[in-house]
Amino acid sequence: MSTTGIIFDIKRFAIHDGPGIRTTVFLKGCPLDCAWCHNPESRGREPEPRRGLGSRFHGSGEMIGVQATVNDVMDVVLKDRVFYDESGGGMTLSGGEPLLQREFAASLVQAARSLGVGTAVDTSGSVSWRHFEAVLPWTDLFLYDLKLADPAAHDEWVGGDHGMILSNLRRLVAADAAVRVRIPLIPGVTDTDDNLSSLSVILSGIGTIQAVDLLPYNPAGEHKADRLGIARRLPSIRTQSKEEMSRIQDHFSSLPVFIGGAP
Numbered sequence: 001m002s003t004t005g006i007i008f009d010i011k012r013f014a015i016h017d018g019p020g021i022r023t024t025v026f027l028k029g030c031p032l033d034c035a036w037c038h039n040p041e042s043r044g045r046e047p048e049p050r051r052g053l054g055s056r057f058h059g060s061g062e063m064i065g066v067q068a069t070v071n072d073v074m075d076v077v078l079k080d081r082v083f084y085d086e087s088g089g090g091m092t093l094s095g096g097e098p099l100l101q102r103e104f105a106a107s108l109v110q111a112a113r114s115l116g117v118g119t120a121v122d123t124s125g126s127v128s129w130r131h132f133e134a135v136l137p138w139t140d141l142f143l144y145d146l147k148l149a150d151p152a153a154h155d156e157w158v159g160g161d162h163g164m165i166l167s168n169l170r171r172l173v174a175a176d177a178a179v180r181v182r183i184p185l186i187p188g189v190t191d192t193d194d195n196l197s198s199l200s201v202i203l204s205g206i207g208t209i210q211a212v213d214l215l216p217y218n219p220a221g222e223h224k225a226d227r228l229g230i231a232r233r234l235p236s237i238r239t240q241s242k243e244e245m246s247r248i249q250d251h252f253s254s255l256p257v258f259i260g261g262a263p
């Protein structure tokens with residue numbers, strides 16, 4: 001019997017979720033509470049009433065999120081195999097926090113690998129290490145979100161277990177996993193000189209990571225939250241200017257840095 005899980009979207013032809021052309025599978029449920037969440041509909045673990053979004057895998061009728069088997073997901077993923085082969089792409093698991101559904105996530109990357117499809121996992125790191133162990137043997141690349149260096153600020157803006165997030169990152173690197181660290185740049189919160197220099201110190205001492213991806217602020221989450229009727233904790237803010245991006249990039253001069261998602 002094929003393992004099942006709850007997904008809320010599948011995006012084909014994604015180009016910012018790992019190398020090449022990819023299919024990104026969004027698993028439902030996230031233990032964090034980022035003030036700027038770009039996927040507020042992803043946080044609950046179970047399907048929930050729709051409040052204004054639509055696509056095949058948002059679920060039928062009034063619900064966001066649908067139960068799917070590994071075979072259901074693979075049927076979609078395999079449609080674009082020729083593009084993965086040509087571009088070095090594959091399947092990316094995202095969310096939410098995809099590793100929260102540990103068995104389902106592990107079955108998905110295992111199935112993709114056995115079918116010759118590359119695999120990436122986009123994670124907030126906010127799950128216990130055994131969730132990483134479950135996917136590690138079948139994951140080509142981890143896209144690891146890191147937001148704030150200071151535990152008190154992390155508590156205020158993100159929640160979850162800051163120490164566990166850093167510890168998982170260290171363990172992944174120590175296990176020789178391929179890791180790109182992604183830093184979402186939230187104006188006045190994560191893009192301050194203090195935070196970026198502290199993150200840079202942490203990353204410089206952690207071992208070999210493939211790259212640091214600096215993600216300029218994207219106000220899409222604001223619009224989505226408004227449409228869904230979810231109260232926002234941050235006011236409307238603008239994305240970083242070219243000059244600000246250059247200041248931000250300077251903090252990571254000792255590391256390979258990219259602006260935006262993985263190339």
Ligand code: SF4
Nearest residue numbers: 030032034037096124
């Ligand atoms: S980790 Fe991602 S999905 Fe979870 S609350 Fe933060 S932004 Fe939202």
